[in-house]
Amino acid sequence: MSTASAVVTGLGVVAPNGMDTEAYWTAVLDGRSAIAPITRFDASRYPVSLAGEVRDFTAKDHIPSRLLPQTDHMTRLSLYAADKALADSQVDLGGLPEFAAGVSSASTMGGFEFGQRELENLWSKGGQFVSAYQSFAWFYAVNTGQVSIRHGLRGPGSALVTDQAGGLDAVGNARRQIRKGATLMVTGGVDGALCPLGLVGQLTSGELSTSTDPARAYLPFSADADGHVPGEGGAYLVLEEAAAARRRGARVYGELAGYAATFDPGTDGTPRTGLERAIRRALDDAQVRPEQIDVVFADAAAVPDLDRAEAEALAAVFGPRAVPVTAPKNTTGRLYAGGASLDLATALLSIRDGVIPRTPNVEACAPDHPIDLVVGEPRTADIGRALVVARGRGGFNAAAVVRRAS
Amino acid sequence: MNRRVVITGIGAVAPGESGVKKYWELISSGRTATRIISSFDSTAFRSRVAAECDFDPVESGLGQREIRRMDRASQFAVAATREALADSGLDLAHADRERIGVSFGSAVGCTTSMEREYAVLSDGGAEWLVDHDYAITQLYDHFVPSSIAVEVARVAGAQGPVTLVSDGCTSGLDAVGHGADLIREGSADIVVSGGTDAPISPITVACFDAIKATTPRNDEPGQASRPFDATRNGLVLGEGAAVLVLEELEHARRRGATIYAEVAGFGTRCNAYHMTGLRADGTEMAEAIRLALTEARLAPEAIGYVNAHGSSTKQNDRHETAAIKTALGEHAYRVPVSSIKSMIGHSLGAIGALELVACVLAMQYSLIPPTANLHEPDPVCDLDYVPLTAREARVDAVLSVGSGFGGFQSAVVLARPERTAA
Amino acid sequence: MSDATEITIDDLKRIMRESAGEDESIDLDGDILEVPFAELGYDSLALLEAAGRITREYGVSLRDDELDGVETPRAFLDAVNAALVRV
Missing domain, CATH: 3.40.47.10 (Thiolase/Chalcone synthase)
Structure with a gap:
């Protein structure tokens, strides 16, 4: 391979x-x-x-x-x-x-x-x-x-x-x-x-x-x-x-630079560390450090326990509130197998246009979630690399890094 | 670094009695496990034959909560996984679980439970706006078959990549191929791979009836599945699960594991032709075979046995015969080819994994399982299909092929472990 | 369910459209009686769905062998109408 x-x-x-x-x-x-x-x-x-x-x-x-x-x-x-x-x-x-x-x-x-x-x-x-x-x-x-x-x-x-x-x-x-x-x-x-x-x-x-x-x-x-x-x-x-x-001189939106998948079986009291592991491995796979990620497109289940677990995993990798996190998927609802693919497309458009879309309708991130949630207005930023996070029922975790093509 | 993948454990829930031992006794004897459907009243259907598992979840070691929670397909998968993991000798308590993955195939997922619950929610089909008050808590898991991979992953304690592969009737082969890829690329050291399906329910029987894919030979259930025979007239539905524990070669060697075989090559192609039809010349299946041989670095002549898809439909058996000839050349006429679907029917997403377990056993016992019911070969099917009785032969490498709705064509090559000694 | 004892080419065109759509490049309204289904853009699956629809609408089942070798609308009509007489 x-x-x-x-x-x-x-x-x-x-x-x-x-x-x-x-x-x-x-x-x-x-x-x-x-x-x-x-x-x-x-x-x-x-x-x-x-x-x-x-x-x-x-x-x-x-x-x-x-x-x-x-x-x-x-x-x-x-x-x-x-x-x-x-x-x-x-x-x-x-x-x-x-x-x-x-x-x-x-x-x-x-x-x-x-x-x-x-x-x-x-x-x-x-x-x-x-x-x-x-x-x-x-x-x-x-x-x-x-x-x-x-x-x-x-x-x-x-x-x-x-x-x-x-x-x-x-x-x-x-x-x-x-x-x-x-x-x-x-x-x-x-x-x-x-x-x-x-x-x-x-x-x-x-x-x-x-x-x-x-x-x-x-x-x-x-x-x-x-x-x-x-x-x-x-x-x-x-x-x-x-x-x-x-x-062929194709127009390139970006590179799929990193990807990883992990699982949390949730048995024998095994700690649910899978999401953090998936993120770290996707970063390793892309050979980038956490501080090189410019935006995170979150899984954003809007189920309090799941939100907390995701926020804590992101904070563990990036540090508390160290990277903008957004979830524009709340404008479409959750699209099941389609949701994370659409997030990847959204991330590539963010890279293209240098703008981070907001998470509408959310006035403020809950104070106990240690993330910098993008609310209110879109943010203009030079975005070279974006992380997309996804989870599936039963213990599935996946993370992908896309970056501007060199 | 060239990471190689070997099989260190096998498990099976096949038509007839459960377990690898019973499975091998059945298919090496040339007996068939096909009978009139017993799991529901099939009187009103065109095809009423199936190859059913005499599966008792309690005897197979499932707990009461597992039985309540899981569809029959998941129960098969879990039972076969437990057998395979025990067979592998892996000490899961001390294994690095982050390096364990799951790659499991299923074509129709938890369809039996889905249909049963639909019947309740709709009050026997009376209501389009089904009544959510009757929804069981497991309904979502019955609708989304990743739940099967979840159950297998829990048994294995897997914390690495976990996937359900749903490529129709090549799901079992593709799941093993995908699992081998995960190990080769370094994403895991151990992958519990396999396939499961429990499709013998009214909706599946009806949809195969509608396209006349299943045989109407209801008066002779034992002879209903007759791959490559001139009088074949459709497939016989089966059910079951099989598991192959895949392991990185050095990992297996370090722990002194018994190595059954190497997963030497895998290839898959789409025919991009038709959702259910096949191009007569078998070009894409031949290409999948070539890919698998190339990855295995084997010449066609190295293949000692071809485990055919052999579904017993008119079009498949011709298509496949053409593909084998294209890919193997003159060797196609010398190599034994057989279809165990003659004995255990076609269990959709499980069959590819069941067939690979049969290939492992054929190498281990130097015995090629036969094509039952093959009395009068179709003139177009002119290869050596090992009719009726098993044949003794030392086999160093096997090829197993599959074909599925959606146009999927896949091939896996397994090779004897001695080859890995060097 | 219809109690018709015969289906016409117009019935068949309607059934084909409902059960398998129509190829944009083909004019089903022309004289198609002898035009092979393959040239009309219909495969064996389309014919199976059409046969199923005929079973449901007209209460007549075609035996497995009755669709074998049916390649044109005329042959299809003949097979269906022969079966309709049978019931």
Whole structure:
């Protein structure tokens, strides 16, 4: 395995507050949230009725008719974002060697709305009413398969499930594939399960806010934090072997300089040190010191214990309040496998434009969290390196460092 | 620094009785574990045959809380993990747990529990707006299959990288390949790798019915899975789990571990062609095989046994035969090829790991498990498929291949431990 | 469920559109009776979904062998209509 460096040459964003990269970035800089009452079904009977929906997406405007009957909503969002990412990279896929380009995506619940409909067909009417597409439209590998087919990507393909850490793990795996010989990987996560069954599943995580006020429902690191809001969307990145990107004169957003994943089994009273370890290892992997990191995009669960653990891990690595920390993800809700990929895109845009977006709606960081949370206004800063942190239910931790390309 | 990866422990929950010993007795005898589905009333379905595990969680050592908490797929995974870790002789209490990882495969995750709970929440499919008052606390974990990797990681005390790989029916192979990559790159010294699935539930049976991928040969369950046979007409669903403890070679040597085999090579490719269809020429699978051989630094002639995907569908067995010929050339006609799916069915994300355990055992016992039910080969399938009875043969290196919905094509090469002595 | 004893090419076009969409570069409204499904942009999966829809709408199941070798809309209609007469 080589130590080839991998750079991001394309971004494809589909977010509740922006249907493409620039619209999303403008919304984030303006602190504009898309969290609102759920419209995709009548959620009024559930204790959680707010979400970040991608409302402006009309599938038939973006997805070929032949693919509509066989795809779940989140796969359509996924195909759309992958199209955008590849277009943004301006790569000529046909000019690459055969098998040089692949897909590494993350998933959580798969095409769950499609799945609920087919479960209903089966249980209410019988097996003959189940669609021929159910065998793949619901399953976790669907986005990797559909994106691979649509763009003729015949290199390595995989789908990883590490709950909400997946958006980083998939990208870390894409770099691994580049080091094993791939030239280009479409990677990240676009996710969402905003159907009744999916929402009820998410309720049982015990981490959702029951607030009905969109401005109060997702307040990470705030003294008023009481959970988060689900959302849909995410981002795909085009990750490319640095020398190949240079040869074709590609515009480079930044380098995926460091990545690490750890786990906290939480058994035998083992201390939960995994998040701090993941951050330190990602920094080591990037060969940077903590003081060289200019901003942290936090996991920001907005669950008090989880916020405290994250704040303490960051303080242990960087020192108390030593680095700006932000969580603009509270404008979209948590996007499950898509969230951390979108954070990576946001971090690269911060590097590009020299600005740190704020965590809107949060007036102040809770005093017992020893972090410098960016609230109020965006901060202008020269940003050379950013850290992105993600966690998944059950003990998953991941961290990635992106830096301005040299 | 060239880090090499070896297998130091194995575990299995396969159709029939649990445990590696029972599994090997079954597949080396040429008997089949396929029968009419017993876990639910399948009368209304087109295909009613499956290869089921006679799995008793209590007998397999699971506690009452584990049983309540876990889907059947997780229970399989945990039981197989415990067997494999015990087999490895690893002293987990004194191991550096930050250097232990997990890479586990599953195609459909906790689908049995998901469907069971859906039926309750929707009152038998009557309500789209399902009733959250009936939601169990484990529902999220049944919906998001990373919970399977979590359970395995808890058993192993893993604090390193932990991942669930969900690449459809290549999940098991890919999880082992991914685990080996984690060790080679230095992210871990030990990785508990494997695969699990427990897909024999109404929704899975119905969705395979809808595309006629499963066999309607319900009157002869024992002969329903017949890879490479001219009369084959679909796959038989299976279930189970298998675990391979992967370890960095020097790490294994230092502790004097028994080394079963080296994970010498891994390759995976997408066909970018169709979610369920295969290109007839098998180009991408052939490329995956070439990659695995290249990583293993082995010529095709070094392969002594090919464990085929051999799912018993019309298109797969032809596709795969073409791929093996493309990748191995003339050697394809000399090397024994067999499909154990003839005996244990197709357990989706578990099967790749179960097949790799079979490969380990084939090398250990110098015995190649057969392709059961192969009486009349399809003329297009013209390789040596080891029909009906096991064959004695010393095998120094094996190739195992897999193919999955989504277009995934994967290959793993295992080699005898002696090769690692140098 | 419909109690029709025959489905027409227009029924089939509707069913194909519903079950598998339509390729942007192909005009389904032309004379397509003898045009192979492959040229119309439909694969075997599309035909399986269409057959499932016909089962659900018309209450007729096609046997496994009845779709083998069906390559054109005319052959598909013949197979379905033969089955409709059977029930």
